[in-house]
Amino acid sequence: MTVTIYDVAREAGVSMATVSRVVNNNPNVKPQTRKKVFEAIERLGYRPNAVARGLASKKTTTVGVVIPDISNTMYSEVVRGIEDIANMYHYNMILCNSDKKKDKEIRVINTLLEKQVDGLLFMGGVVTDEHIEAFRTSVPIVLCATTDANRVIPSVDIDHEAAAYDAVKVLIEHGHRNIGMISGSLQDPSNGFARYQGYKRAIEEAGIPFRESHVRVGNYRYEAGLDTMEYFLQLPDRPTAIFAATDEMAIGAIHAIQDAGLRVPEDMAVISVDNVRMASMVRPQLSTVAQPMYDIGAVSMRLLTKLMKKEPVSNPVVVLPHETIMRKSVAHI
Known part of the structure; x- marks a missing residue:
C-alpha cells in the first residue's frame, strides 16, 4: 500500500503539519524533531506526492x-x-x-x-x-x-544572418568568388532564410554576381550535403567554395567532394555554421561559425x-x- 503523510506522522509521533514542514524544508522545526521525521520517512519508504504538493502550491x-x-x-x-x-x-x-x-x-x-x-x-x-x-x-x-x-x-x-555573413566573408577573404550555398529551408526564419540572407549580402557586398543556381536547399542533415554536392560537382563552372547552413550538411559535402576524387580545401573549400562536435572530428577539420x-x-x-x-x-x-x-x-x- 502507498505510504501517506499520515503514516509518517504516526510513525514519528508528530502531527501531519510537522511532517509537511519537514518535507518542504520549513526552518521552523526543531533539529531533533526533523531527525525523527526523516528516520520515519526512511523506515517507511515515504515519497512525497509532487502532484498533490503542486495542487496545493499551484507550482x-x-x-x-x-x-x-x-x-x-x-x-x-x-x-x-x-x-x-x-x-x-x-x-x-x-x-x-x-x-x-x-x-x-x-x-x-x-x-x-x-x-x-x-x-x-x-x-x-x-x-x-x-x-x-x-x-x-x-x-x-x-x-x-x-x-x-x-x-x-x-x-x-x-544573429543567424550575421553568422552566415561572417562565414561567407571568410571564403571571400581567401580569394573565392564562385561560392555555392547548401541552404536550409527558406521557410525557416533562422537556420534557413536568415543564413541565406547572410550569404547573399556577403556575395553582393563583394561585387560578386548573385546566382540562384548556386543555392540549393537541404534538410539540415548529412545526406542533404552528400546529395546537394553532386549537383554542384556536375556544374560546368563548379564552385571553388561551399557555404553550408549547418555543420552536418557541410560534413556530407566534404565526403561527397572526397568521393569524387577531389581534395578539401585544395580543390574546394567548405565552411558552415554551428560548431557541433563532429566539426572537429571530420578530416579535414571543418571551419565553422560557432553558436554558443x-x-x-x-x-x-x-x-x-x-x-x-x-x-x-x-x-x-x-x-x-x-x-x-x-x-x-x-x-x-
Missing part, C-alpha cells in the same frame, strides 16, 4: 522543453545548458521531441501546459500564429535558439526562471555572440 517546479530533433547533437548541447540551470534552481524538466512539425509542436505545447508546467522553453522552426495562440497562457514562455518574426516573445538566440549552444540553453533557462519568479528582466530578447572557428577546410586560392 509544480517543472518546466517543459520542446526540442526539434533529439538525435541532433547541436540540440543536446542546448538541453545540457537548460538542465544545468534547471537543477541549480531546483526545477525538473519534461523533454518532448517535435520533429520540427507544426502540428506536433502545437500538440506537444498543449500537452505540456495541461501537465501544469510552471514554464515552457520552445525550440522549433517557424513561430506561426497558431504557435502564438498556443502561447497565450499565464505560464511564461521563452523561445530557445528560436525567435518570432516580431520579437515580442522572450527569446535567446544568435550550451550558453543558449543556460541563458534561456535563467531567463525563464526570472519570468516564473516575476523577477525584473531588462531585456527579454537576448542575442548572444557567435565566433568564427578556423580549422583546415578553407585555404587561399
Whole structure:
C-alpha cells in the first residue's frame, strides 16, 4: 500500500503539519524533531506526492522543453545548458521531441501546459500564429535558439544572418568568388532564410554576381550535403567554395567532394555554421561559425526562471555572440 503523510506522522509521533514542514524544508522545526521525521520517512519508504504538493502550491517546479530533433547533437548541447540551470534552481524538466512539425509542436505545447508546467522553453522552426495562440497562457514562455518574426516573445538566440555573413566573408577573404550555398529551408526564419540572407549580402557586398543556381536547399542533415554536392560537382563552372547552413550538411559535402576524387580545401573549400562536435572530428577539420549552444540553453533557462519568479528582466530578447572557428577546410586560392 502507498505510504501517506499520515503514516509518517504516526510513525514519528508528530502531527501531519510537522511532517509537511519537514518535507518542504520549513526552518521552523526543531533539529531533533526533523531527525525523527526523516528516520520515519526512511523506515517507511515515504515519497512525497509532487502532484498533490503542486495542487496545493499551484507550482509544480517543472518546466517543459520542446526540442526539434533529439538525435541532433547541436540540440543536446542546448538541453545540457537548460538542465544545468534547471537543477541549480531546483526545477525538473519534461523533454518532448517535435520533429520540427507544426502540428506536433502545437500538440506537444498543449500537452505540456495541461501537465501544469510552471514554464515552457520552445525550440522549433517557424513561430506561426497558431504557435502564438498556443502561447497565450499565464505560464511564461521563452523561445530557445528560436525567435518570432516580431520579437515580442522572450527569446535567446544568435544573429543567424550575421553568422552566415561572417562565414561567407571568410571564403571571400581567401580569394573565392564562385561560392555555392547548401541552404536550409527558406521557410525557416533562422537556420534557413536568415543564413541565406547572410550569404547573399556577403556575395553582393563583394561585387560578386548573385546566382540562384548556386543555392540549393537541404534538410539540415548529412545526406542533404552528400546529395546537394553532386549537383554542384556536375556544374560546368563548379564552385571553388561551399557555404553550408549547418555543420552536418557541410560534413556530407566534404565526403561527397572526397568521393569524387577531389581534395578539401585544395580543390574546394567548405565552411558552415554551428560548431557541433563532429566539426572537429571530420578530416579535414571543418571551419565553422560557432553558436554558443550550451550558453543558449543556460541563458534561456535563467531567463525563464526570472519570468516564473516575476523577477525584473531588462531585456527579454537576448542575442548572444557567435565566433568564427578556423580549422583546415578553407585555404587561399
